[in-house]
Amino acid sequence: MSDKRLIWSGALAEKVAVITGSTKGIGFAIARRLAQDGAHVVISSRKQQNVNQAVATLQREGLSVTGTVCHVGKAEDREQLVSKALEHSGGVDFLVCNAAVNPLVGSILGTSEQIWDKILDVNVKSPALLLSQMLPHMEKRGKGAVILVSSVAAYLPLVELGVYNVSKTALLSLTRVLAMELAPKGIRVNSLVPGIIETDFSKVLHKNELTGNIVKALSMQRQVGFGQPEDCAGLASFLCSPDASYITGENIVVAGFSPRL
Template sequence: MFKLLTWTWRGFQTITPLSRRITRSAASSTLKFANKVAVLTGSTNGIGLACARRLAQEGAHVVICSRKKDNVDKAVAMLQGEGLSVTGTVCHVGKAEDRERLVTTALEHNKGVNFLVCVAGVNPLVRSTMGTSEQIWDKILEVNVKAPALLLKQLLPHMENRGQSSVILVSSVVAYNPTVELGVYNISKTAILGLTKTLAKELAPKNIRVNCIAPGLIQTDFIKKISEEPAAWNIIKEREAIQREGVPEDCSGLVSFLCSPDAAYISGETIAVAGFSPHL
Protein backbone atom coordinates (compact mmCIF):
# COMPACT_ATOMS: atom_id res chain seq x y z
CA MET A 1 0.00 0.00 0.00
CA PHE A 2 1.47 3.35 -1.05
CA LYS A 3 1.52 6.30 1.31
CA LEU A 4 0.85 9.94 0.57
CA LEU A 5 3.23 12.47 2.12
CA THR A 6 2.64 16.15 2.57
CA TRP A 7 4.84 18.90 3.96
CA THR A 8 3.76 20.76 7.08
CA TRP A 9 5.66 23.05 9.37
CA ARG A 10 6.35 19.95 11.47
CA GLY A 11 7.92 18.15 8.51
CA PHE A 12 6.58 15.41 6.26
CA GLN A 13 3.45 13.66 7.52
CA THR A 14 1.56 10.65 6.21
CA ILE A 15 -1.90 11.37 4.80
CA THR A 16 -4.45 8.58 4.73
CA PRO A 17 -5.80 8.22 1.16
CA LEU A 18 -9.38 9.42 0.75
CA SER A 19 -10.59 5.94 -0.26
CA ARG A 20 -9.31 4.47 2.99
CA ARG A 21 -10.86 7.28 5.03
CA ILE A 22 -14.21 6.62 3.36
CA THR A 23 -13.89 2.90 4.06
CA ARG A 24 -13.14 3.52 7.73
CA SER A 25 -16.02 5.96 7.99
CA ALA A 26 -18.38 3.43 6.42
CA ALA A 27 -17.14 0.71 8.77
CA SER A 28 -17.79 2.93 11.77
CA SER A 29 -21.30 3.77 10.63
CA THR A 30 -22.22 0.08 10.50
CA LEU A 31 -21.79 -0.03 14.29
CA LYS A 32 -24.52 2.51 15.03
CA PHE A 33 -26.23 -0.07 17.24
CA ALA A 34 -23.18 -1.00 19.31
CA ASN A 35 -24.14 -1.95 22.88
CA LYS A 36 -27.80 -2.21 21.87
CA VAL A 37 -29.94 -5.32 22.27
CA ALA A 38 -32.65 -6.25 19.77
CA VAL A 39 -35.34 -8.92 20.18
CA LEU A 40 -37.00 -10.23 17.03
CA THR A 41 -39.85 -12.71 16.80
CA GLY A 42 -40.37 -14.96 13.80
CA SER A 43 -36.73 -14.37 12.94
CA THR A 44 -35.24 -17.63 11.68
CA ASN A 45 -36.16 -17.05 8.04
CA GLY A 46 -37.61 -14.51 5.62
CA ILE A 47 -38.15 -10.93 6.74
CA GLY A 48 -37.33 -11.64 10.38
CA LEU A 49 -33.99 -13.24 9.58
CA ALA A 50 -33.03 -10.41 7.21
CA CYS A 51 -33.84 -7.84 9.90
CA ALA A 52 -31.89 -9.80 12.52
CA ARG A 53 -28.86 -9.94 10.25
CA ARG A 54 -29.03 -6.22 9.43
CA LEU A 55 -29.30 -5.08 13.06
CA ALA A 56 -26.48 -7.42 14.07
CA GLN A 57 -24.28 -6.18 11.22
CA GLU A 58 -24.78 -2.69 12.58
CA GLY A 59 -23.53 -3.66 16.01
CA ALA A 60 -26.55 -4.85 17.99
CA HIS A 61 -26.68 -8.06 19.96
CA VAL A 62 -29.67 -9.81 18.45
CA VAL A 63 -31.97 -12.36 20.09
CA ILE A 64 -33.90 -14.45 17.58
CA CYS A 65 -36.66 -16.98 18.05
CA SER A 66 -39.19 -19.22 16.38
CA ARG A 67 -41.35 -22.20 17.33
CA LYS A 68 -38.92 -24.91 16.15
CA LYS A 69 -35.61 -25.57 17.85
CA ASP A 70 -33.94 -26.82 14.67
CA ASN A 71 -34.74 -23.54 12.92
CA VAL A 72 -33.39 -21.51 15.83
CA ASP A 73 -30.18 -23.54 16.01
CA LYS A 74 -29.55 -23.26 12.27
CA ALA A 75 -30.17 -19.53 12.17
CA VAL A 76 -28.00 -18.83 15.22
CA ALA A 77 -25.16 -20.95 13.81
CA MET A 78 -25.38 -19.20 10.44
CA LEU A 79 -25.35 -15.68 11.86
CA GLN A 80 -22.63 -16.44 14.39
CA GLY A 81 -20.64 -17.94 11.51
CA GLU A 82 -20.85 -14.50 9.90
CA GLY A 83 -19.20 -13.03 12.99
CA LEU A 84 -22.40 -11.54 14.40
CA SER A 85 -23.49 -11.33 18.04
CA VAL A 86 -26.59 -13.51 18.16
CA THR A 87 -28.39 -15.77 20.60
CA GLY A 88 -31.70 -17.53 20.22
CA THR A 89 -34.42 -19.50 21.92
CA VAL A 90 -37.56 -21.42 21.07
CA CYS A 91 -40.62 -19.22 21.43
CA HIS A 92 -44.24 -19.65 20.43
CA VAL A 93 -45.29 -16.03 20.88
CA GLY A 94 -48.83 -17.06 21.73
CA LYS A 95 -47.64 -18.80 24.91
CA ALA A 96 -46.89 -16.72 28.01
CA GLU A 97 -44.19 -19.10 29.29
CA ASP A 98 -42.38 -18.96 25.94
CA ARG A 99 -42.49 -15.17 25.90
CA GLU A 100 -41.06 -15.14 29.43
CA ARG A 101 -38.20 -17.39 28.28
CA LEU A 102 -37.50 -15.03 25.39
CA VAL A 103 -37.32 -12.06 27.77
CA THR A 104 -34.98 -13.96 30.09
CA THR A 105 -32.71 -14.88 27.17
CA ALA A 106 -32.55 -11.25 26.05
CA LEU A 107 -31.66 -9.98 29.53
CA GLU A 108 -28.77 -12.41 29.85
CA HIS A 109 -26.72 -10.26 27.49
CA ASN A 110 -27.07 -6.74 28.81
CA LYS A 111 -29.89 -6.48 31.37
CA GLY A 112 -31.95 -4.40 29.00
CA VAL A 113 -33.56 -4.30 25.56
CA ASN A 114 -33.47 -1.42 23.08
CA PHE A 115 -35.44 -2.74 20.12
CA LEU A 116 -38.38 -5.10 19.67
CA VAL A 117 -39.29 -6.22 16.15
CA CYS A 118 -42.44 -8.35 15.98
CA VAL A 119 -42.44 -10.33 12.74
CA ALA A 120 -44.11 -13.58 13.83
CA GLY A 121 -47.51 -14.15 12.28
CA VAL A 122 -49.77 -16.96 11.17
CA ASN A 123 -52.39 -17.62 8.54
CA PRO A 124 -53.28 -21.29 9.02
CA LEU A 125 -56.18 -21.24 6.58
CA VAL A 126 -56.85 -19.67 3.20
CA ARG A 127 -60.57 -19.10 3.40
CA SER A 128 -63.05 -16.24 3.53
CA THR A 129 -63.93 -14.59 6.82
CA MET A 130 -67.37 -16.19 6.94
CA GLY A 131 -65.83 -19.59 6.25
CA THR A 132 -63.49 -19.41 9.25
CA SER A 133 -64.08 -21.33 12.47
CA GLU A 134 -63.92 -19.74 15.91
CA GLN A 135 -60.78 -21.77 16.64
CA ILE A 136 -58.97 -20.28 13.65
CA TRP A 137 -60.20 -16.79 14.56
CA ASP A 138 -58.68 -17.22 18.02
CA LYS A 139 -55.36 -18.55 16.72
CA ILE A 140 -54.82 -15.76 14.19
CA LEU A 141 -55.76 -12.95 16.56
CA GLU A 142 -53.80 -14.47 19.42
CA VAL A 143 -50.53 -14.69 17.48
CA ASN A 144 -50.85 -11.74 15.13
CA VAL A 145 -52.38 -9.12 17.43
CA LYS A 146 -52.34 -10.08 21.09
CA ALA A 147 -48.86 -11.60 21.22
CA PRO A 148 -46.92 -8.46 20.12
CA ALA A 149 -48.75 -6.37 22.74
CA LEU A 150 -48.25 -8.92 25.52
CA LEU A 151 -44.57 -9.45 24.69
CA LEU A 152 -44.02 -5.70 24.73
CA LYS A 153 -45.75 -5.53 28.12
CA GLN A 154 -43.27 -8.10 29.47
CA LEU A 155 -40.29 -6.26 27.96
CA LEU A 156 -41.44 -2.75 28.86
CA PRO A 157 -39.65 -2.44 32.25
CA HIS A 158 -36.42 -3.42 30.51
CA MET A 159 -36.86 -0.97 27.61
CA GLU A 160 -38.06 2.25 29.18
CA ASN A 161 -34.79 2.97 30.99
CA ARG A 162 -32.63 2.41 27.92
CA GLY A 163 -33.34 5.68 26.15
CA GLN A 164 -34.53 5.99 22.54
CA SER A 165 -36.04 2.52 22.50
CA SER A 166 -37.97 1.46 19.42
CA VAL A 167 -40.71 -1.04 18.62
CA ILE A 168 -41.44 -2.19 15.06
CA LEU A 169 -44.65 -4.06 14.32
CA VAL A 170 -45.30 -5.85 11.03
CA SER A 171 -48.61 -5.45 9.26
CA SER A 172 -49.24 -6.05 5.53
CA VAL A 173 -50.60 -4.25 2.50
CA VAL A 174 -53.71 -6.42 2.87
CA ALA A 175 -54.55 -4.18 5.82
CA TYR A 176 -55.38 -1.57 3.16
CA ASN A 177 -56.38 -3.78 0.23
CA PRO A 178 -57.92 -6.99 1.64
CA THR A 179 -57.84 -10.24 -0.28
CA VAL A 180 -61.04 -12.21 0.28
CA GLU A 181 -59.21 -15.55 0.47
CA LEU A 182 -57.08 -14.29 3.36
CA GLY A 183 -60.13 -13.58 5.47
CA VAL A 184 -59.28 -13.10 9.14
CA TYR A 185 -55.59 -12.55 8.35
CA ASN A 186 -56.61 -9.27 6.65
CA ILE A 187 -58.43 -8.24 9.80
CA SER A 188 -55.51 -9.10 12.08
CA LYS A 189 -53.13 -7.01 9.98
CA THR A 190 -55.57 -4.09 9.97
CA ALA A 191 -55.67 -4.34 13.77
CA ILE A 192 -51.88 -3.92 13.82
CA LEU A 193 -52.31 -0.45 12.30
CA GLY A 194 -54.48 0.54 15.25
CA LEU A 195 -52.15 -1.14 17.73
CA THR A 196 -49.24 0.88 16.33
CA LYS A 197 -51.00 4.22 16.77
CA THR A 198 -52.34 3.34 20.21
CA LEU A 199 -48.99 2.15 21.57
CA ALA A 200 -47.15 5.10 20.03
CA LYS A 201 -49.30 7.50 22.08
CA GLU A 202 -49.20 5.39 25.22
CA LEU A 203 -45.44 4.90 25.22
CA ALA A 204 -44.36 8.36 24.06
CA PRO A 205 -43.91 9.59 27.67
CA LYS A 206 -41.54 6.66 28.22
CA ASN A 207 -39.41 7.76 25.24
CA ILE A 208 -40.30 4.61 23.29
CA ARG A 209 -41.22 4.99 19.64
CA VAL A 210 -43.61 2.55 17.94
CA ASN A 211 -43.79 2.23 14.16
CA CYS A 212 -44.98 -0.34 11.67
CA ILE A 213 -44.03 -1.70 8.27
CA ALA A 214 -46.55 -3.13 5.81
CA PRO A 215 -44.83 -5.53 3.41
CA GLY A 216 -46.30 -6.40 0.05
CA LEU A 217 -45.24 -9.40 -2.01
CA ILE A 218 -41.93 -10.29 -0.42
CA GLN A 219 -40.08 -13.48 -1.38
CA THR A 220 -40.93 -15.62 1.65
CA ASP A 221 -42.56 -18.99 2.19
CA PHE A 222 -45.81 -17.14 2.88
CA ILE A 223 -46.27 -15.96 -0.71
CA LYS A 224 -44.51 -18.86 -2.42
CA LYS A 225 -47.77 -20.24 -3.83
CA ILE A 226 -48.58 -16.92 -5.47
CA SER A 227 -45.16 -16.53 -7.04
CA GLU A 228 -45.36 -20.07 -8.44
CA GLU A 229 -48.55 -19.23 -10.34
CA PRO A 230 -47.59 -17.00 -13.30
CA ALA A 231 -51.20 -16.04 -14.05
CA ALA A 232 -51.79 -14.72 -10.52
CA TRP A 233 -48.45 -12.94 -10.46
CA ASN A 234 -49.12 -11.28 -13.82
CA ILE A 235 -52.48 -10.00 -12.57
CA ILE A 236 -50.83 -8.46 -9.53
CA LYS A 237 -48.04 -6.89 -11.60
CA GLU A 238 -50.52 -5.33 -14.00
CA ARG A 239 -52.86 -4.11 -11.26
CA GLU A 240 -50.16 -2.55 -9.08
CA ALA A 241 -47.65 -1.58 -11.82
CA ILE A 242 -44.74 -3.35 -10.13
CA GLN A 243 -41.95 -5.18 -11.92
CA ARG A 244 -40.65 -7.58 -9.31
CA GLU A 245 -41.32 -9.26 -6.02
CA GLY A 246 -39.71 -7.72 -3.01
CA VAL A 247 -36.95 -9.44 -1.07
CA PRO A 248 -36.60 -9.58 2.72
CA GLU A 249 -33.72 -7.09 2.57
CA ASP A 250 -36.16 -4.50 1.22
CA CYS A 251 -37.71 -4.58 4.70
CA SER A 252 -34.56 -4.87 6.80
CA GLY A 253 -33.15 -1.51 5.71
CA LEU A 254 -36.35 0.25 6.74
CA VAL A 255 -36.42 -1.53 10.10
CA SER A 256 -32.82 -0.44 10.71
CA PHE A 257 -33.74 3.15 9.89
CA LEU A 258 -36.77 3.14 12.18
CA CYS A 259 -34.65 1.85 15.05
CA SER A 260 -31.92 4.43 14.45
CA PRO A 261 -31.52 8.02 15.74
CA ASP A 262 -32.29 9.17 12.18
CA ALA A 263 -35.92 8.29 12.94
CA ALA A 264 -35.92 9.85 16.41
CA TYR A 265 -38.90 12.08 15.55
CA ILE A 266 -40.99 9.40 13.85
CA SER A 267 -43.60 7.43 15.79
CA GLY A 268 -47.04 5.99 15.13
CA GLU A 269 -46.34 5.60 11.41
CA THR A 270 -46.92 2.67 9.06
CA ILE A 271 -44.73 2.49 5.95
CA ALA A 272 -45.56 0.18 3.08
CA VAL A 273 -42.74 -1.88 1.56
CA ALA A 274 -44.53 -3.03 -1.54
CA GLY A 275 -43.25 -1.30 -4.67
CA PHE A 276 -46.53 0.66 -4.80
CA SER A 277 -48.70 2.73 -2.51
CA PRO A 278 -51.59 0.75 -1.02
CA HIS A 279 -53.26 4.04 -0.11
CA LEU A 280 -54.03 4.96 -3.73
Protein backbone atom coordinates in the same frame (compact mmCIF):
# COMPACT_ATOMS: atom_id res chain seq x y z
CA MET B 1 -25.48 -13.56 1.54
CA SER B 2 -27.55 -11.08 -0.44
CA ASP B 3 -26.53 -7.91 1.41
CA LYS B 4 -25.89 -5.21 -1.23
CA ARG B 5 -24.25 -2.70 1.09
CA LEU B 6 -20.50 -2.18 1.22
CA ILE B 7 -20.26 -0.69 4.72
CA TRP B 8 -22.01 -1.63 7.94
CA SER B 9 -22.95 1.48 9.85
CA GLY B 10 -22.45 0.49 13.48
CA ALA B 11 -25.33 2.83 14.34
CA LEU B 12 -26.86 0.26 16.69
CA ALA B 13 -23.70 -0.65 18.59
CA GLU B 14 -24.18 -1.78 22.19
CA LYS B 15 -27.93 -2.15 21.67
CA VAL B 16 -30.04 -5.29 22.17
CA ALA B 17 -32.76 -6.26 19.71
CA VAL B 18 -35.39 -8.96 20.13
CA ILE B 19 -37.07 -10.22 16.96
CA THR B 20 -39.92 -12.72 16.79
CA GLY B 21 -40.41 -14.97 13.79
CA SER B 22 -36.83 -14.32 12.78
CA THR B 23 -35.34 -17.55 11.46
CA LYS B 24 -36.52 -17.05 7.87
CA GLY B 25 -37.80 -14.44 5.44
CA ILE B 26 -38.35 -10.86 6.54
CA GLY B 27 -37.60 -11.56 10.20
CA PHE B 28 -34.26 -13.17 9.40
CA ALA B 29 -33.27 -10.34 7.06
CA ILE B 30 -34.06 -7.81 9.78
CA ALA B 31 -32.08 -9.82 12.33
CA ARG B 32 -29.07 -9.92 10.03
CA ARG B 33 -29.22 -6.19 9.25
CA LEU B 34 -29.62 -5.07 12.87
CA ALA B 35 -26.70 -7.29 13.86
CA GLN B 36 -24.62 -5.94 10.96
CA ASP B 37 -25.33 -2.44 12.23
CA GLY B 38 -23.96 -3.32 15.65
CA ALA B 39 -26.83 -4.66 17.74
CA HIS B 40 -26.82 -7.90 19.70
CA VAL B 41 -29.82 -9.75 18.28
CA VAL B 42 -32.00 -12.37 19.94
CA ILE B 43 -33.59 -14.58 17.30
CA SER B 44 -36.69 -16.67 17.94
CA SER B 45 -39.22 -18.95 16.29
CA ARG B 46 -41.32 -21.98 17.17
CA LYS B 47 -38.83 -24.66 16.08
CA GLN B 48 -35.48 -25.26 17.78
CA GLN B 49 -33.92 -26.58 14.58
CA ASN B 50 -34.71 -23.35 12.75
CA VAL B 51 -33.36 -21.26 15.62
CA ASN B 52 -30.11 -23.25 15.71
CA GLN B 53 -29.64 -22.92 11.96
CA ALA B 54 -30.31 -19.17 11.87
CA VAL B 55 -28.04 -18.45 14.83
CA ALA B 56 -25.23 -20.56 13.37
CA THR B 57 -25.51 -18.82 10.00
CA LEU B 58 -25.24 -15.34 11.47
CA GLN B 59 -22.52 -16.25 13.95
CA ARG B 60 -20.43 -17.58 11.06
CA GLU B 61 -20.73 -14.08 9.60
CA GLY B 62 -19.19 -12.70 12.78
CA LEU B 63 -22.42 -11.24 14.12
CA SER B 64 -23.53 -11.07 17.76
CA VAL B 65 -26.58 -13.31 17.86
CA THR B 66 -28.30 -15.68 20.26
CA GLY B 67 -31.64 -17.43 19.98
CA THR B 68 -34.42 -19.32 21.71
CA VAL B 69 -37.61 -21.14 20.89
CA CYS B 70 -40.67 -18.94 21.30
CA HIS B 71 -44.28 -19.55 20.35
CA VAL B 72 -45.48 -15.99 20.85
CA GLY B 73 -48.99 -17.18 21.66
CA LYS B 74 -47.70 -18.84 24.86
CA ALA B 75 -47.03 -16.68 27.91
CA GLU B 76 -44.27 -18.97 29.19
CA ASP B 77 -42.44 -18.82 25.87
CA ARG B 78 -42.65 -15.04 25.81
CA GLU B 79 -41.20 -14.91 29.31
CA GLN B 80 -38.38 -17.20 28.21
CA LEU B 81 -37.65 -14.86 25.30
CA VAL B 82 -37.45 -11.90 27.66
CA SER B 83 -35.08 -13.79 29.95
CA LYS B 84 -32.86 -14.73 27.02
CA ALA B 85 -32.64 -11.09 25.96
CA LEU B 86 -31.65 -9.95 29.43
CA GLU B 87 -28.70 -12.34 29.53
CA HIS B 88 -26.65 -10.06 27.29
CA SER B 89 -26.70 -6.74 29.16
CA GLY B 90 -29.77 -6.67 31.38
CA GLY B 91 -31.97 -4.59 29.10
CA VAL B 92 -33.67 -4.40 25.71
CA ASP B 93 -33.56 -1.53 23.22
CA PHE B 94 -35.55 -2.78 20.25
CA LEU B 95 -38.46 -5.16 19.77
CA VAL B 96 -39.50 -6.31 16.29
CA CYS B 97 -42.73 -8.32 16.19
CA ASN B 98 -42.71 -10.31 12.97
CA ALA B 99 -44.23 -13.66 14.02
CA ALA B 100 -47.56 -14.36 12.34
CA VAL B 101 -49.77 -17.25 11.27
CA ASN B 102 -52.37 -17.90 8.62
CA PRO B 103 -53.65 -21.47 8.91
CA LEU B 104 -56.57 -20.97 6.54
CA VAL B 105 -57.21 -20.02 2.93
CA GLY B 106 -60.94 -19.56 2.55
CA SER B 107 -64.01 -17.45 3.21
CA ILE B 108 -63.99 -15.23 6.27
CA LEU B 109 -67.62 -16.14 6.98
CA GLY B 110 -66.80 -19.82 6.93
CA THR B 111 -63.93 -19.48 9.37
CA SER B 112 -64.27 -21.35 12.65
CA GLU B 113 -63.98 -19.63 16.01
CA GLN B 114 -60.85 -21.67 16.69
CA ILE B 115 -59.11 -20.27 13.59
CA TRP B 116 -60.26 -16.73 14.43
CA ASP B 117 -58.76 -17.07 17.90
CA LYS B 118 -55.47 -18.55 16.66
CA ILE B 119 -54.86 -15.82 14.09
CA LEU B 120 -55.82 -12.93 16.36
CA ASP B 121 -53.94 -14.39 19.33
CA VAL B 122 -50.66 -14.69 17.43
CA ASN B 123 -50.90 -11.79 14.99
CA VAL B 124 -52.49 -9.11 17.19
CA LYS B 125 -52.56 -9.99 20.88
CA SER B 126 -49.08 -11.46 21.18
CA PRO B 127 -47.20 -8.30 20.10
CA ALA B 128 -49.03 -6.27 22.75
CA LEU B 129 -48.56 -8.92 25.42
CA LEU B 130 -44.88 -9.42 24.61
CA LEU B 131 -44.31 -5.68 24.70
CA SER B 132 -45.99 -5.56 28.12
CA GLN B 133 -43.51 -8.15 29.38
CA MET B 134 -40.57 -6.41 27.69
CA LEU B 135 -41.48 -2.84 28.62
CA PRO B 136 -39.86 -2.59 32.09
CA HIS B 137 -36.55 -3.66 30.58
CA MET B 138 -36.85 -1.17 27.72
CA GLU B 139 -37.69 1.66 30.12
CA LYS B 140 -34.38 1.04 31.90
CA ARG B 141 -32.60 2.14 28.74
CA GLY B 142 -34.34 5.51 28.69
CA LYS B 143 -35.53 5.14 25.12
CA GLY B 144 -36.22 2.43 22.56
CA ALA B 145 -38.03 1.40 19.43
CA VAL B 146 -40.75 -1.11 18.58
CA ILE B 147 -41.58 -2.30 15.07
CA LEU B 148 -44.74 -4.24 14.26
CA VAL B 149 -44.70 -6.05 10.92
CA SER B 150 -48.08 -5.69 9.23
CA SER B 151 -48.85 -6.35 5.55
CA VAL B 152 -50.12 -4.57 2.47
CA ALA B 153 -53.11 -6.90 2.91
CA ALA B 154 -54.24 -4.39 5.55
CA TYR B 155 -54.89 -1.91 2.72
CA LEU B 156 -55.47 -4.25 -0.23
CA PRO B 157 -57.19 -7.33 1.23
CA LEU B 158 -56.31 -10.59 -0.48
CA VAL B 159 -59.28 -12.77 -1.34
CA GLU B 160 -59.40 -16.02 0.67
CA LEU B 161 -57.21 -14.52 3.43
CA GLY B 162 -60.03 -12.78 5.28
CA VAL B 163 -59.05 -13.18 8.93
CA TYR B 164 -55.38 -12.64 8.13
CA ASN B 165 -56.30 -9.37 6.40
CA VAL B 166 -58.24 -8.28 9.48
CA SER B 167 -55.36 -9.12 11.81
CA LYS B 168 -52.88 -7.10 9.78
CA THR B 169 -55.28 -4.15 9.66
CA ALA B 170 -55.56 -4.29 13.45
CA LEU B 171 -51.78 -3.90 13.69
CA LEU B 172 -52.01 -0.50 11.99
CA SER B 173 -54.25 0.76 14.77
CA LEU B 174 -52.22 -0.98 17.46
CA THR B 175 -49.14 0.85 16.19
CA ARG B 176 -50.73 4.26 16.67
CA VAL B 177 -52.25 3.44 20.04
CA LEU B 178 -48.95 2.13 21.39
CA ALA B 179 -47.04 5.08 19.93
CA MET B 180 -49.29 7.47 21.82
CA GLU B 181 -49.07 5.53 25.08
CA LEU B 182 -45.31 5.02 25.00
CA ALA B 183 -44.17 8.43 23.74
CA PRO B 184 -43.80 9.80 27.29
CA LYS B 185 -41.48 6.88 28.05
CA GLY B 186 -39.21 7.66 25.10
CA ILE B 187 -40.22 4.54 23.20
CA ARG B 188 -41.18 4.90 19.55
CA VAL B 189 -43.56 2.49 17.80
CA ASN B 190 -43.86 2.12 14.03
CA SER B 191 -45.01 -0.58 11.66
CA LEU B 192 -43.59 -2.00 8.46
CA VAL B 193 -46.22 -2.75 5.85
CA PRO B 194 -44.54 -5.08 3.33
CA GLY B 195 -45.99 -5.75 -0.09
CA ILE B 196 -45.47 -9.05 -1.90
CA ILE B 197 -42.08 -10.19 -0.63
CA GLU B 198 -40.42 -13.42 -1.77
CA THR B 199 -40.79 -15.58 1.35
CA ASP B 200 -42.16 -19.02 2.18
CA PHE B 201 -45.53 -17.39 2.88
CA SER B 202 -45.75 -15.76 -0.54
CA LYS B 203 -44.85 -19.10 -2.15
CA VAL B 204 -47.94 -20.58 -0.50
CA LEU B 205 -50.04 -17.79 -2.00
CA HIS B 206 -48.65 -18.58 -5.44
CA LYS B 207 -49.71 -22.22 -5.15
CA ASN B 208 -53.35 -21.25 -4.59
CA GLU B 209 -54.96 -20.52 -7.97
CA LEU B 210 -57.09 -17.57 -6.82
CA THR B 211 -54.59 -15.82 -4.55
CA GLY B 212 -51.78 -16.61 -6.98
CA ASN B 213 -53.49 -14.68 -9.76
CA ILE B 214 -54.06 -11.70 -7.45
CA VAL B 215 -50.44 -11.71 -6.31
CA LYS B 216 -49.26 -11.74 -9.93
CA ALA B 217 -51.62 -8.88 -10.80
CA LEU B 218 -50.32 -6.76 -7.92
CA SER B 219 -46.76 -7.38 -9.04
CA MET B 220 -47.57 -6.32 -12.61
CA GLN B 221 -49.20 -3.11 -11.33
CA ARG B 222 -45.96 -2.20 -9.58
CA GLN B 223 -43.82 -3.07 -12.61
CA VAL B 224 -40.92 -3.82 -10.29
CA GLY B 225 -41.52 -7.50 -9.56
CA PHE B 226 -41.57 -8.97 -6.09
CA GLY B 227 -39.69 -7.53 -3.15
CA GLN B 228 -36.91 -9.23 -1.23
CA PRO B 229 -36.74 -9.58 2.57
CA GLU B 230 -33.72 -7.27 2.57
CA ASP B 231 -35.92 -4.49 1.18
CA CYS B 232 -37.58 -4.36 4.61
CA ALA B 233 -34.42 -4.82 6.65
CA GLY B 234 -32.78 -1.49 5.91
CA LEU B 235 -35.90 0.41 6.87
CA ALA B 236 -36.17 -1.56 10.11
CA SER B 237 -32.60 -0.64 11.01
CA PHE B 238 -33.28 3.01 10.22
CA LEU B 239 -36.39 3.02 12.43
CA CYS B 240 -34.30 1.69 15.31
CA SER B 241 -31.53 4.23 14.77
CA PRO B 242 -31.11 7.74 16.21
CA ASP B 243 -31.87 9.11 12.73
CA ALA B 244 -35.51 8.09 13.26
CA SER B 245 -35.82 9.71 16.69
CA TYR B 246 -38.70 11.95 15.52
CA ILE B 247 -40.66 9.18 13.79
CA THR B 248 -43.35 7.31 15.69
CA GLY B 249 -46.88 6.07 15.08
CA GLU B 250 -46.22 5.61 11.36
CA ASN B 251 -47.34 2.72 9.15
CA ILE B 252 -44.72 2.62 6.41
CA VAL B 253 -45.48 0.74 3.20
CA VAL B 254 -42.67 -1.18 1.51
CA ALA B 255 -44.45 -2.40 -1.60
CA GLY B 256 -42.63 -1.14 -4.68
CA PHE B 257 -45.42 1.37 -5.42
CA SER B 258 -49.07 0.39 -5.13
CA PRO B 259 -51.36 2.57 -7.28
CA ARG B 260 -54.42 1.75 -5.18
CA LEU B 261 -52.91 2.87 -1.87
